[in-house]
Amino acid sequence: MKIGVLALQGAVREHIRHIELSGHEGIAIKKVEQLDDIDGLILPGGESTTLRRLMDLYGFKEKLQQSELPMFGTCAGLIVLASDVEGESGYLNKLDITVERNSFGRQVDSFESELEIKGIATDIEGVFIRAPHIAKVGDNVEILSEVGDKIVAVKQDKYLGVSFHPELTDDYRVTDYFINHMIQK
Ligand code: GLN
Numbered sequence: 038m039k040i041g042v043l044a045l046q047g048a049v050r051e052h053i054r055h056i057e058l059s060g061h062e063g064i065a066i067k068k069v070e071q072l073d074d075i076d077g078l079i080l081p082g083g084e085s086t087t088l089r090r091l092m093d094l095y096g097f098k099e100k101l102q103q104s105e106l107p108m109f110g111t112c113a114g115l116i117v118l119a120s121d122v123e124g125e126s127g128y129l130n131k132l133d134i135t136v137e138r139n140s141f142g143r144q145v146d147s148f149e150s151e152l153e154i155k156g157i158a159t160d161i162e163g164v165f166i167r168a169p170h171i172a173k174v175g176d177n178v179e180i181l182s183e184v185g186d187k188i189v190a191v192k193q194d195k196y197l198g199v200s201f202h203p204e205l206t207d208d209y210r211v212t213d214y215f216i217n218h219m220i221q222k
Pocket residue numbers: 081082083084085086111112113114116138139166167168169
């Protein structure tokens with residue numbers, strides 16, 4: 038399959054590597070027309086305000102809101118997929134969740150935590166960098182992982198969102214799950 042990584046900002050190359058390790062072709066997406074030629078899309082981390090601005094500028098917002106593509110958001114990418122952001126408005130509205138940005142208190146800058154992720158593994162290394170957490174989920178959202186009382190991974194239909202950065206480790210099982218279990222071809 039061909040899996041796109043939105044390449045306006047953030048850790049693009051690392052995601053492409055995980056796509057390739059999962060046995061598929063990874064494509065950096067810089068123009069909306071490229072969306073017609075892929076089977077799924079990864080929205081990387083970075084800074085969600087900047088990411089939203091660039092997505093507005095290059096026409097990605099409308100196109101992705103209408104799109105039926107399966108999507109996987111990491112960190113800022115998760116924020117972009119949410120229907121609601123604490124103190125701001127939601128954006129793509131693909132995941133029925135409320136996220137809170139930069140919300141890990143004293144550990145706000147960065148930390149790592151071994152995660153149990155439902156349906157994937159019990160030993161995923163989660164790298165959190167100024168990470169959001171998911172404060173509220175709608176009825177159709179499945180909670181896949183929590184750190185303490187904070188939700189850090191969810192799934193709804195063909196959309197997957199995580200607060201951390203799986204692409205920054207060598208372990209590609211989360212990306213593999215998105216592509217090989219969530220995308221029908
Ligand atoms: N703190 C960033 C934001 O709120 C997200 C950080 C990240 O993607 N690593 O947009």
